Amino acid sequence: MIKMWVRIAALGSVFAAARLAAAADLSGNWIATVAGGQGEPQYARVLLTVDGDNLGGTWGESKVSGTLADGKLTLALTDTQGASAGSLSGTVSGDTVTGSGSIIGGRGGRPGGFDGGGMRPRGGAGGRAGIGGGEVVAFSLARPARLPATARELHFTPTNFYGTYSAKNKPALTIFPGDVVHTWTADAGGVDANGLRHRGGDSNIGPFYIEGALPGDTLVVHLLKVRTNRTTAHQGTRINAHAVTAAYLTTAQYDPAVTGDWTLLPEKGIAVPTHPSEHMKNYSVPIKPMLGCISVAPAGDEQFRGGDLGAYGGNMDYNDNVEGTTLYFPVFHPGALLGMGDGHAAMGDGEVTGSALETSMDVDFSVELIPRDSSGMVRAETKDYLVAFGVAGSVPESIQVATSQLATWIKKKYQLTDSEVAILFASELKYDITELVDSQYNVVAKVPKRVLASMK
Amino acid sequence: MRSVSSGWLSKLTALIAAIAIVPASHAANLSGEWVGQLTGPFDSQYTAQYNHVTLTSSAGKVAGKWGTYNVAGMLAGDKLSISLTDTRGILVGTLTGSLDGEMFEGEGSVVPARRMSSATSMAPAQPPQNVTWKLTRPVAQPAGPQSYVYEPKYYYGIYSAAEPPALHIFPGDTVSTRTMDQARDAGIPKHGNGGDVNVGPFYVEGALPGDTLVVHIVKLRTNKPTGRQGSRFNAHAVTTAYALAAQYDPNFNGNWNQDQDHNIASLPPSPGLPHLTIPMKTMLGCISVAPPGEEQYRGTDLGVFGGNLDYNDNVEGTTLYFPVFHPGALLGMGDAHGAMGDGEVVGTGLETSVDVTFTVDVIKGYATPQVRAETKDYLISFGVSGSVPESIQLATTQLADWMKHDYKLNDSEVALFFGDALKYDIAELVDPHFDVVAKVPKSEVALLNK
Numbered sequence: 054m055i056k057m058w059v060r061i062a063a064l065g066s067v068f069a070a071a072r073l074a075a076a077a078d079l080s081g082n083w084i085a086t087v088a089g090g091q092g093e094p095q096y097a098r099v100l101l102t103v104d105g106d107n108l109g110g111t112w113g114e115s116k117v118s119g120t121l122a123d124g125k126l127t128l129a130l131t132d133t134q135g136a137s138a139g140s141l142s143g144t145v146s147g148d149t150v151t152g153s154g155s156i157i158g159g160r161g162g163r164p165g166g167f168d169g170g171g172m173r174p175r176g177g178a179g180g181r182a183g184i185g186g187g188e189v190v191a192f193s194l195a196r197p198a199r200l201p202a203t204a205r206e207l208h209f210t211p212t213n214f215y216g217t218y219s220a221k222n223k224p225a226l227t228i229f230p231g232d233v234v235h236t237w238t239a240d241a242g243g244v245d246a247n248g249l250r251h252r253g254g255d256s257n258i259g260p261f262y263i264e265g266a267l268p269g270d271t272l273v274v275h276l277l278k279v280r281t282n283r284t285t286a287h288q289g290t291r292i293n294a295h296a297v298t299a300a301y302l303t304t305a306q307y308d309p310a311v312t313g314d315w316t317l318l319p320e321k322g323i324a325v326p327t328h329p330s331e332h333m334k335n336y337s338v339p340i341k342p343m344l345g346c347i348s349v350a351p352a353g354d355e356q357f358r359g360g361d362l363g364a365y366g367g368n369m370d371y372n373d374n375v376e377g378t379t380l381y382f383p384v385f386h387p388g389a390l391l392g393m394g395d396g397h398a399a400m401g402d403g404e405v406t407g408s409a410l411e412t413s414m415d416v417d418f419s420v421e422l423i424p425r426d427s428s429g430m431v432r433a434e435t436k437d438y439l440v441a442f443g444v445a446g447s448v449p450e451s452i453q454v455a456t457s458q459l460a461t462w463i464k465k466k467y468q469l470t471d472s473e474v475a476i477l478f479a480s481e482l483k484y485d486i487t488e489l490v491d492s493q494y495n496v497v498a499k500v501p502k503r504v505l506a507s508m509k
Numbered sequence: 510m511r512s513v514s515s516g517w518l519s520k521l522t523a524l525i526a527a528i529a530i531v532p533a534s535h536a537a538n539l540s541g542e543w544v545g546q547l548t549g550p551f552d553s554q555y556t557a558q559y560n561h562v563t564l565t566s567s568a569g570k571v572a573g574k575w576g577t578y579n580v581a582g583m584l585a586g587d588k589l590s591i592s593l594t595d596t597r598g599i600l601v602g603t604l605t606g607s608l609d610g611e612m613f614e615g616e617g618s619v620v621p622a623r624r625m626s627s628a629t630s631m632a633p634a635q636p637p638q639n640v641t642w643k644l645t646r647p648v649a650q651p652a653g654p655q656s657y658v659y660e661p662k663y664y665y666g667i668y669s670a671a672e673p674p675a676l677h678i679f680p681g682d683t684v685s686t687r688t689m690d691q692a693r694d695a696g697i698p699k700h701g702n703g704g705d706v707n708v709g710p711f712y713v714e715g716a717l718p719g720d721t722l723v724v725h726i727v728k729l730r731t732n733k734p735t736g737r738q739g740s741r742f743n744a745h746a747v748t749t750a751y752a753l754a755a756q757y758d759p760n761f762n763g764n765w766n767q768d769q770d771h772n773i774a775s776l777p778p779s780p781g782l783p784h785l786t787i788p789m790k791t792m793l794g795c796i797s798v799a800p801p802g803e804e805q806y807r808g809t810d811l812g813v814f815g816g817n818l819d820y821n822d823n824v825e826g827t828t829l830y831f832p833v834f835h836p837g838a839l840l841g842m843g844d845a846h847g848a849m850g851d852g853e854v855v856g857t858g859l860e861t862s863v864d865v866t867f868t869v870d871v872i873k874g875y876a877t878p879q880v881r882a883e884t885k886d887y888l889i890s891f892g893v894s895g896s897v898p899e900s901i902q903l904a905t906t907q908l909a910d911w912m913k914h915d916y917k918l919n920d921s922e923v924a925l926f927f928g929d930a931l932k933y934d935i936a937e938l939v940d941p942h943f944d945v946v947a948k949v950p951k952s953e954v955a956l957l958n959k
Contacts, residue, residue: 406928
């Protein structure tokens with residue numbers, strides 16, 4: 054990480070040294086990248102004001118003051134309690150500042166918003182200073198990318214399908230908050246609408262790099278369109294061991310003649326078994342197209358297979374991640390690195406056959422950012438509910454994480470006390486068991502928007 | 510035959526009995542419905558085996574069914590001797606006895622039948638057991654269904670077959686009663702101190718172990734204007750970190766105002782919730798039959814017998830199906846809530862009392878391991894166990910077995926069906942056992958070919 058930063062810094066100085074010498078205007082917004090001796094770089098939004106040779110402004114949640122003389126800059130950081138939070142000195146070269154110094158309390162505080170929830174993203178430099186001396190850091194300041202004048206409509210044809218959630222995936226497209234992307238996904242096995250096979254294993258399209266997204270932010274994804282784009286789907290025909298008792302599992306006699314092939318009839322809004330057995334010759338299921346996988350890059354150097362799920366989302370398999378739903382992701386890396394895939398034409402709770410009606414999808418989405426506000430896990434808003442996901446290694450823990458995250462969110466959003474949120478949930482909380490058969494479990498806690506709208 | 514004190518009195522009694530029987534013995538019609546009871550050497554009245562028995566006799570030859578066993582034998586005078594064979598034709602018992610007034614009784618040896626007729630157990634058959642046996646006529650049902658208004662004279666707080674019946678009813682009968690209101694009912698005796706209290710038990714004539722008791726909730730309305738509720742999260746609903754950091758107001762007012770006419774409940778205003786009004790959805794937290802054998806549980810507990818299931822769709826219009834473990838089933842109910850979210854996460858719903866009207870029916874010879882239900886939109890299976898993951902497995906498995914039994918689906922068809930249509934509800938997180946519901950929409954069930 055250090056090496057990478059040094060390279061960036063070197064590049065910056067080569068480009069702009071000449072142009073700049075006298076009176077670079079440092080005022081305005083910057084993105085700070087802070088790298089310590091170990092661990093991941095941290096990021097902060099910086100606002101500088103210039104008054105003669107004096108600098109003021111903010112660095113994350115800290116206040117900043119300093120001087121600028123002969124292209125050299127010094128900055129002192131003060132935390133929200135007025136205590137020193139570090140000192141930095143650097144050199145201006147064009148639209149970049151590079152330097153070093155020390156920052157107290159590690160490289161930055163943690164974003165608020167999940168009190169007592171137990172899990173927090175690690176981003177957000179320049180927040181609350183902790184106890185202890187400063188850490189020696191190198192830093193750089195760069196100008197944020199400029200937002201286009203108007204939101205864009207982008208048509209994206211996926212060419213790369215990635216099967217591992219990781220910040221190392223190269224962005225396939227850079228987009229800005231407000232942009233609308235029209236694209237499509239292959240099914241979990243990698244087969245697209247035309248029957249062409251790409252990478253399988255719950256692969257995702259993207260990742261989409263969202264300009265302006267920093268660790269500690271929330272990425273908002275509006276699913277504007279999620280529609281099946283072919284007439285076939287395939288589903289498993291055996292119940293997973295987490296859904297039935299061992300006795301059932303050992304005595305079950307599965308019929309190889311039941312194929313799990315479905316024919317999608319979107320004009321009728323239903324799917325029917327392609328080779329129905331006698332008992333299911335009149336059977337059909339309503340189509341409710343959903344995205345099984347939707348994700349940002351997981352924290353730090355973590356890497357997970359496409360079938361996995363976690364605080365970054367991934368294979369959450371929630372059957373209300375449908376057209377019209379909005380998802381909220383904690384951001385762990387600059388640009389968030391949004392990806393999606395694994396469409397299902399319909400799915401029961403828990404994905405008890407290990408797969409749903411697996412198929413490819415046409416997807417339109419738009420993105421927004423909520424800066425400096427993040428929760429421990431993914432959240433969502435459907436037509437009727439505010440939703441918190443709880444991904445964990447067991448269903449009981451998933452229940453606890455989902456309820457806690459929802460309670461923390463609702464307390465903050467609606468200014469409720471612990472007693473108030475408890476009695477609200479006592480009557481209005483609903484759970485959905487979304488995922489029983491993948492590497493982690495997923496339970497949803499949700500409250501109806503109807504009661505939230507009328508209670509204040 | 511009951512032994513009477515020795516001496517001339519017993520001889521006289523026997524003589525009178527003999528005189529009485531002689532003209533009756535040919536007319537004593539063995540044909541028809543009986544209740545069979547098999548009592549082993551270690552059985553109490555609560556652990557004895559009971560079965561529906563149907564017999565026909567013609568010219569001294571007896572045939573019929575004893576539970577799932579086939580009956581063949583002889584009736585000579587008042588002496589009955591029969592043999593029992595299982596469905597594969599294997600001899601599983603012999604019984605001999607004689608007529609005693611209105612019933613037959615005697616001794617013999619029987620391989621006990623498995624309790625759950627639907628279970629496909631691989632366990633080896635039990636050895637034959639010496640038993641005493643009885644055949645009694647079922648209580649005759651009065652013509653036409655009856656309606657009762659039952660004003661509770663006591664409540665009971667322990668689920669147990671030892672709780673004496675409060676009222677005997679028949680399949681088809683309707684009962685209107687009410688559940689407990691702590692204020693109004695302070696003077697009414699309570700049997701056992703188990704937390705949640707139940708009204709009943711109602712003895713349903715004709716219900717025997719291995720049957721299913723059907724309870725249809727016709728009407729369910731709160732009968733008081735307030736519902737009290739807790740305001741702290743239970744430890745099973747939130748993380749340890751959340752529970753430790755939470756700052757609860759010990760004076761928080763959780764007494765909801767219930768307006769059953771408009772079907773809404775409102776919380777006394779608090780600073781953050783000045784206008785919290787919720788729709789009422791009045792439900793029965795507890796509904797139960799007596800648990801198997803001599804088992805006893807506190808009122809707060811739940812199990813295969815139902816009990817404190819705390820399912821927020823156990824409402825007016827819902828039909829419940831209970832496995833029957835004792836003659837009469839011994840139905841009870843209580844712990845009404847004006848409304849409740851999933852999991853009862855604060856340990857209570859809007860605790861209230863209700864007026865309740867229900868009807869009962871019996872499905873003979875079929876039972877599932879746990880309680881099932883049918884709501885307006887769903888077929889429902891409960892899974893009660895010691896953990897949520899196990900509850901999920903039990904609920905799904907029972908629903909699958911039900912679908913296989915009623916709709917003749919094979920395992921692959923059930924899997925396909927559940928993979929796209931199954932829903933779960935987390936009903937109970939905070940009581941001595943956990944309760945998860947697995948359900949399928951009736952709109953989808955209707956598309957299956959039986």
